[in-house]
Amino acid sequence: MPMSDPHSVRISDLRNAAQLARLDLAEDEALALCGEVARILEHFTTLQAVPVTGVEPYYTAVDASEDRSSADVRPDEVQASLPRAAWLDLAPNARAGEEFLRVPKAIGDAL
Amino acid sequence: MRTDWHRLDATQLAHEHQSGARSVVDTIAACCARTQRLQPRWNAYLALDCERALARAHTLERAVTRGRLHGVPIAVKANLAVKGLESSCASRMLAGWRAPYSATVVERLEAEGAVVIGTTNMDEYAMGSSGESSAFGATRNPWDETRAPGGSSSGSAAAVAGHLVPLALGSDTGGSVRQPAAWCGLAGFKPTWGRISRYGLVAYASSLDCVAPLARSVRDLELALEIMAGPDARDATCSHSVLPAPVHYKDLEGLVLGIPQEWREALTDGPSRVAFEACVQAARAAGARLVEVSLPLTRHAVSCYYLLATVEAASNLARFDGLRYGMRADDYSGRGHNSSLAVSIAASRTQGFGSEVKRRIVLGTYALSAGHADAWHAHAAKVRTLVCREFDDAWRQCDALLGPTTPFPAIRLGERSHDPLALYACDALTTPVSLAGLPAASLRAPLVLHDGVQLPSGAQVVTQRGADRLSLRIAEVLEAQLGTQALPSPAAEVEA
Numbered sequence: 001m002p003m004s005d006p007h008s009v010r011i012s013d014l015r016n017a018a019q020l021a022r023l024d025l026a027e028d029e030a031l032a033l034c035g036e037v038a039r040i041l042e043h044f045t046t047l048q049a050v051p052v053t054g055v056e057p058y059y060t061a062v063d064a065s066e067d068r069s070s071a072d073v074r075p076d077e078v079q080a081s082l083p084r085a086a087w088l089d090l091a092p093n094a095r096a097g098e099e100f101l102r103v104p105k106a107i108g109d110a111l
Numbered sequence: 112m113r114t115d116w117h118r119l120d121a122t123q124l125a126h127e128h129q130s131g132a133r134s135v136v137d138t139i140a141a142c143c144a145r146t147q148r149l150q151p152r153w154n155a156y157l158a159l160d161c162e163r164a165l166a167r168a169h170t171l172e173r174a175v176t177r178g179r180l181h182g183v184p185i186a187v188k189a190n191l192a193v194k195g196l197e198s199s200c201a202s203r204m205l206a207g208w209r210a211p212y213s214a215t216v217v218e219r220l221e222a223e224g225a226v227v228i229g230t231t232n233m234d235e236y237a238m239g240s241s242g243e244s245s246a247f248g249a250t251r252n253p254w255d256e257t258r259a260p261g262g263s264s265s266g267s268a269a270a271v272a273g274h275l276v277p278l279a280l281g282s283d284t285g286g287s288v289r290q291p292a293a294w295c296g297l298a299g300f301k302p303t304w305g306r307i308s309r310y311g312l313v314a315y316a317s318s319l320d321c322v323a324p325l326a327r328s329v330r331d332l333e334l335a336l337e338i339m340a341g342p343d344a345r346d347a348t349c350s351h352s353v354l355p356a357p358v359h360y361k362d363l364e365g366l367v368l369g370i371p372q373e374w375r376e377a378l379t380d381g382p383s384r385v386a387f388e389a390c391v392q393a394a395r396a397a398g399a400r401l402v403e404v405s406l407p408l409t410r411h412a413v414s415c416y417y418l419l420a421t422v423e424a425a426s427n428l429a430r431f432d433g434l435r436y437g438m439r440a441d442d443y444s445g446r447g448h449n450s451s452l453a454v455s456i457a458a459s460r461t462q463g464f465g466s467e468v469k470r471r472i473v474l475g476t477y478a479l480s481a482g483h484a485d486a487w488h489a490h491a492a493k494v495r496t497l498v499c500r501e502f503d504d505a506w507r508q509c510d511a512l513l514g515p516t517t518p519f520p521a522i523r524l525g526e527r528s529h530d531p532l533a534l535y536a537c538d539a540l541t542t543p544v545s546l547a548g549l550p551a552a553s554l555r556a557p558l559v560l561h562d563g564v565q566l567p568s569g570a571q572v573v574t575q576r577g578a579d580r581l582s583l584r585i586a587e588v589l590e591a592q593l594g595t596q597a598l599p600s601p602a603a604e605v606e607a
Binding site (some may be wrong): 014016018019020021022023024025033036037039040041044046047048049050052054055056057058059060065074076082085087089090092103 | 212318410415417418429437453454456457464466474478480487489493494496497531532535593
């Protein structure tokens with residue numbers, strides 16, 4: 001797909017992206033933020049000038065020449081982790097001595 | 112009690128503690144007193160734990176085995192886990208969160224005797240170039256308190272520049288250690304991507320993030336690298352290659368240094384150009400052969416970087432939903448969806464994240480969304496390949512690259528905070544190196560007179576992947592040639 005025309009960056013698409021990102025922006029904040037992002041994307045369209053036909057994308061800086069075939073994989077054995085209490089201490093609604101924590105009602109709601 | 116501890120670098124301070132010439136307890140007590148006194152001035156820290164630090168100092172004082180950082184106070188950026196300390200990433204989303212474990216790098220430094228004083232201020236989730244996007248107030252530059260210290264490792268840079276600690280940890284994704292190092296008159300080092308474990312680092316852009324140290328001497332950076340580098344079973348992206356043996360150069364005889372013409376031309380003001388040309392002359396005087404090289408994609412690096420980094424950030428920050436991680440909004444019930452999971456998540460993220468984080472999340476989500484991903488994200492990833500090839504071409508002509516770290520010296524607080532693109536431009540010369548995953552040491556270049564004020568500037572030495580030691584050694588030789596290793600630091604005279 002060819003790169004979009006810079007003017008094709010629509011505010012409605014950006015507002016949809018905000019929704020996809022689970023941000024509940026008020027009307028004025030949405031307009032301001034999406035306007036800024038549109039301006040940034042327009043600036044970034046200069047990348048179109050770089051021809052990339054036949055070029056492979058580069059998603060990670062992992063050195064492909066390094067032998068990572070086996071050394072990185074540890075034996076599939078259970079290892080010690082932090083005690084349960086340490087994790088429960090981080091929860092906002094955990095009760096001392098109990099093995100559960102309270103969360104808002106969510107069952108039945110579609111995401 | 113000896114009161115000159117704050118003038119020493121980490122290496123010297125550790126030697127004096129090891130030999131018994133100086134008391135660890137005295138140093139840490141003085142460090143805590145100075146930090147508490149000056150915290151309101153620079154806002155370098157988000158969390159301090161002097162009680163913990165002093166208890167550890169007493170233990171170290173009695174220790175028989177004395178490590179390479181014995182009794183040296185250090186500061187840690189608030190996106191790294193330090194067991195028991197608040198690591199909030201300078202975000203309301205993680206305010207009050209205390210890490211239940213320590214990052215591998217913190218464990219390794221502590222095993223050598225380092226004493227963590229606290230976690231430092233930063234741009235929220237490491238997204239910023241000035242330190243102003245912290246939810247807990249901007250950090251001020253100890254060289255000129257009306258100016259930004261740079262970002263995103265703003266507090267770590269201010270802590271070292273303010274002589275609150277000799278050594279601090281930051282993270283460098285697109286320049287977040289090198290740029291504040293340059294603006295605060297420090298040495299900063301971004302290692303080869305994967306050289307140092309990131310276990311315990313809150314992820315921003317995983318293909319770019321590196322843990323990186325800041326110090327007032329290059330030898331401290333190398334010491335920190337030696338201690339922190341090496342494989343880590345808890346980080347599958349951490350390299351298994353061994354850090355090469357130290358290289359010893361008294362000068363640069365036999366080395367070829369490339370000067371990228373596009374980096375030189377990016378300098379926007381006369382004094383910065385003069386300062387950088389002094390670095391070039393110093394390299395020549397030290398015996399290096401200089402060649403001009405070309406990296407034309409430099410002009411696209413900021414766009415390429417921000418597209419890739421924001422896509423990764425949108426994904427990495429999806430976990431902060433108020434249920435699995437982060438603060439949970441309580442006041443979402445008035446929207447007619449009481450107890451709706453989706454509404455709870457959206458309200459928590461909207462209230463928890465600051466404006467720059469939201470901006471980058473929306474940008475990254477858009478660039479990766481159906482119908483736009485090929486045009487934006489995939490295209491940028493291909494440009495990244497070409498950026499790497501440009502560096503590969505350069506290595507056929509030279510052993511290392513020498514260029515300015517930033518296009519201009521420290522900006523005034525508020526000068527660019529309302530213009531995201533103007534802030535992103537601060538990263539013009541650090542992002543190309545990040546995209547290619549290369550090591551780079553930012554050294555102290557001569558001071559520049561800017562708006563009637565003497566401000567620090569920086570130059571970076573970039574080497575091939577894996578040649579971390581070489582970049583540091585060249586930086587050390589250049590600082591010695593320039594005389595900037597003894598740069599006068601006004602903050603050292605600020606008494607606690």
